[in-house]
Amino acid sequence: MAGAFGFKGCQKIRGPQIRNLLEAKDFFLFDCDGVIWHGEKAISGAAKVVNSLIRHGKNVVFVTNNCTRPRENYVHKFYRLGFTDVMLEQIFSSSYCSALYLRDVVKVRGQVFVIGCDGLRRELQEADIPCVEEADDPDATIYDCALAPDVKAVLVGHDDKLTFLKLAKASCYLRDPDCLFLATDNDPWHPLSGGRILPGSGSLTAALEVASGRKATVIGKPSRFMFECISSQFRGVDPAQCLMVGDRLETDMLFGSNCGLDTMLTLTGVSQIEEAQEYRNSELTTNHSLVPDYVVDTIADFLPAFEELDEQSN
Template sequence: MAGAAGRGGCHTIRGAQIKELLQSKRNVLFDCDGVIWNGETAVTGAPEVVRLLKQQGKRVFFVTNNCTRPRENYVQKFSRLGFTDVAEEDIFSSAYCSAAYLRDVARVQGKVFVIGCYGVQKELLNAGVTMVEEDDDGPDVSIYDCPLDPDVKAVLVGYDEKFNFLKLAKACCYLRNSECLFLATDPDPWHPLRGGRVTPGSGSLTAALETASNRKATVIGKPGRFMFECIAGQFNLDPEQSLMVGDRLETDVLFGTNCGLSTMLTLTGVSTLKEAEEYKGSDSPEKKDSVPDYVVESITDFLEALEE
């Protein structure tokens, strides 16, 4: 069950099967929202699962497309929710990886125009990436007369609750220069909120700019490979020794498949078992690649295997 026979099989596993799978892996990568916690509530047993995995010598990482907070704030949230042994270097967010890409891969020699929240801005600041200072645009300022910075070499789009027409228009102007990089933290179209409401994600804002600029963004977060390359570069991870656990087929599971990892879907977040089974029968290659190898109700199911 733990080997290649499980690839894309959408097998529901428990107990001894989870134990066998974990014994075959050295590294476990978790998504956060919908897997480790929901809002300000930890998934039942999650702190104990992380503690036991580390106690048994597994390397545990948290790979999230949520760019709203910097890594140091994630550490505080983990602590607040009862996780006692999560360090900053265990956390790879789309904001952190976007900053790493701009600094280490693109090596931008100039400024970055950011559509994004505090988490994105703080990670860029931590990485020493220069941003365009936010203008205090008044109600009468328009794209016809607002200042544009001639030193902008990249546009980065992330989650931004203050997204507006002027930000979109400025980004369009910068992207008319074909030498200006166009990056997005992640492709997530929406995020669930309490009470059944949703909020548009980074992918929605990126889509608006892609349409307006007639350009395609380079996406840093899942399901692209760069986030795994970030971790592998720092910790020498072997994909075959790694398991990706997530709640979203089109990002978490597809990310794992793209990177050569075994994949597991938990049913405590966005995607359902019915959707996974429908994808299994799809003619779309991308949907087939989004089918998990394994399915569990919750990472609480790990406890039985870890406590034996």
């Protein structure tokens, strides 16, 4: 599809080009943080864009590496921020997809040791996947704590209560070569207000990879598995008819490229167009997978295209 609107590589589009893209695509995949909202504030015009896409009969799904809340909490957040048409079935978080992977792909038989928040545990419980219960004495150490006998997988996500003991236990479990090593995502950090950052799941996974000498299988973006989850739950998903809209080159654009999707970078989040242009001009061909097909300042740039489409239909 990129050839229909220009060569692949940071094409800034607006107006008629966006309208052509809207008409050409059936599935729209959106990242959330930095694309749809910042924290508890929706990006201006985002709710109207999402609701307009749904009203025009487009399939809209949300693919987020944020594993801290279960999907039903996402539905409440969408509704709270004005996205009144979003349903549970449209939300694909790395925690939900991790639960599907453990239940349906590897069919884990045994307990899962989780480094992560309550939201991740709740998604696993919804899928009837048993998790190791943490019941250690506050003074326990790796020298004297109990280790569960039937741990078949270690799953690492965002954990703001990470302890050295959790890291040590996970390292012990991973000495068993038959114990799976999974990560919800490999995001290194997340931006906070005031120029501060929050270490992401990827930083925790990296620590455990060093300690265990093993590499984790990543479930979330840029892995293809999230797209396979979508394809399994929506009939007739054709990559050529999909557009991935995100704010991070190393996850969202690479995810789209890995899955054969056209990609769009919105400049309301982490990555900026100068970084994309550097990747485009790089001599390393692997960097070209991080380059978006299209760039918009914000997804609110879709709104004039909807107005034109509505005028045509009247």
